[in-house]
Amino acid sequence: MADRSNAPIIIKRKKVVSGGGHHGGAWKVAYADFVTAMMAFFLLMWLLNATTEQQRKGLADYFSPTIAVARVSGGGDGMFGGSSMMEDDTLSQNGDGEAGGIPFEGTAEGQAEAQARAAEVAILQEIEATLLGIGGESFVQQEALRHVVTRLTDEGLIIEVFARENAPLFVNDGTEPAPILIELTTMFARVFDIVTNPVAVEGHTRSAPLVVANRPVWDISTGRAETVRLLLEAGNLDPTRIARITGHGDRDLARNDALSVRNNRIEITLLRVQD
Numbered sequence: 286m287a288d289r290s291n292a293p294i295i296i297k298r299k300k301v302v303s304g305g306g307h308h309g310g311a312w313k314v315a316y317a318d319f320v321t322a323m324m325a326f327f328l329l330m331w332l333l334n335a336t337t338e339q340q341r342k343g344l345a346d347y348f349s350p351t352i353a354v355a356r357v358s359g360g361g362d363g364m365f366g367g368s369s370m371m372e373d374d375t376l377s378q379n380g381d382g383e384a385g386g387i388p389f390e391g392t393a394e395g396q397a398e399a400q401a402r403a404a405e406v407a408i409l410q411e412i413e414a415t416l417l418g419i420g421g422e423s424f425v426q427q428e429a430l431r432h433v434v435t436r437l438t439d440e441g442l443i444i445e446v447f448a449r450e451n452a453p454l455f456v457n458d459g460t461e462p463a464p465i466l467i468e469l470t471t472m473f474a475r476v477f478d479i480v481t482n483p484v485a486v487e488g489h490t491r492s493a494p495l496v497v498a499n500r501p502v503w504d505i506s507t508g509r510a511e512t513v514r515l516l517l518e519a520g521n522l523d524p525t526r527i528a529r530i531t532g533h534g535d536r537d538l539a540r541n542d543a544l545s546v547r548n549n550r551i552e553i554t555l556l557r558v559q560d
Contacts, residue, residue: 474520507532
């Protein structure tokens with residue numbers, strides 16, 4: 286028998302991975318992320334259904350603020366962006382001075398006009414807040430205000446009333462008002478009594494499908510504006526305050542989809558008095 290005293294001794298060690306059957310618990314983290322994402326998704330869906338378009342716009346503006354960097358910008362490479370301080374019109378073009386007979390805000394006349402404009406804007410903002418706050422009076426009015434979005438522009442306070450799916454403003458796509466439009470215009474007329482600003486009414490309608498021949502979109506939009514004028518006057522709005530009624534047909538769409546029901550809308554504007 287051969288001598289095996291000098292043979293090398295081999296030791297084999299078996300590596301044991303603890304928790305391998307459960308993937309080290311990583312599945313728990315993935316599951317928690319999934320549950321959190323689903324909760325956020327359902328919360329978003331609930332908010333979309335429970336808020337008005339005006340409130341959704343306010344939330345969007347809050348999370349994506351836009352701050353102007355400068356009132357004007359020039360294309361020149363000089364200190365004044367291509368303008369010379371020795372030119373008479375430089376200050377007025379840049380919004381910093383007076384020229385062409387426009388009152389400068391540093392003068393008494395300019396300050397009076399600025400104060401009048403500020404007062405008018407404050408009143409229009411008060412009317413806007415009043416309109417949006419009326420919805421708390423009843424559930425019916427709260428549902429009606431889901432058809433309304435407002436915005437303050439250089440022209441005045443624009444109150445846009447739009448149709449929603451299964452909730453039209455006019456019966457059978459015509460000019461006969463639906464009950465929700467009657468309720469809204471009555472409410473508007475009551476709030477408009479706070480001021481004496483003139484009122485403009487504009488009618489808009491969506492495009493007609495190609496299978497519909499000779500759909501009178503112009504007559505419909507103008508007829509709807511006329512209907513709203515009559516409803517406002519029925520709500521005790523002074524007829525002399527109506528400055529104009531306009532029908533835009535399907536030429537000024539609110540949605541890119543020309544057939545979207547959102548394009549069926551009425552715009553009522555409280556016009557500014559101060560220019």
